[in-house]
Amino acid sequence: MRDETAEQNRYQRALTALPGASREPSTAGHVVFWDATGKILKEHPPAEVPEPSCQGCGTRWPCDMAESAMQQVGVYA
Numbered sequence: 001m002r003d004e005t006a007e008q009n010r011y012q013r014a015l016t017a018l019p020g021a022s023r024e025p026s027t028a029g030h031v032v033f034w035d036a037t038g039k040i041l042k043e044h045p046p047a048e049v050p051e052p053s054c055q056g057c058g059t060r061w062p063c064d065m066a067e068s069a070m071q072q073v074g075v076y077a
Contacts (some may be wrong), residue, residue, distance in 0.1 A: 008046045008063055010077070014070040015041055021073040040069040 018041065022034035044056035044066040052061040062070065070076075 001056050004047075005052060007052055010075055011046055011066070013042070014073050014075040015070070017073040017075055037069045039068060040065050041073075044069070 003057075018034070022030075022038075027039050044054050044061075044063055046052035046061040047055045053059065054061045054063040054066060056065070057063050
């Protein structure tokens with residue numbers, strides 16, 4: 001991403017945090033949950049335009065799904 005906005009940076013941090021979050025002892029058994037969270041993050045990235053929009057659903061980014069998935073891995077606004 002060229003001119004990365006704060007939200008795009010937050011998205012990258014969420015992708016980076018996903019593997020670690022899925023291995024936490026308290027949540028390691030929730031494989032389906034972490035797979036779904038990762039899939040949502042990968043399917044709803046921000047588009048590279050002046051005002052980011054969701055590539056997955058076309059709404060303003062972060063869309064509700066991306067926002068929820070980022071919070072699940074511990075990346076908040």
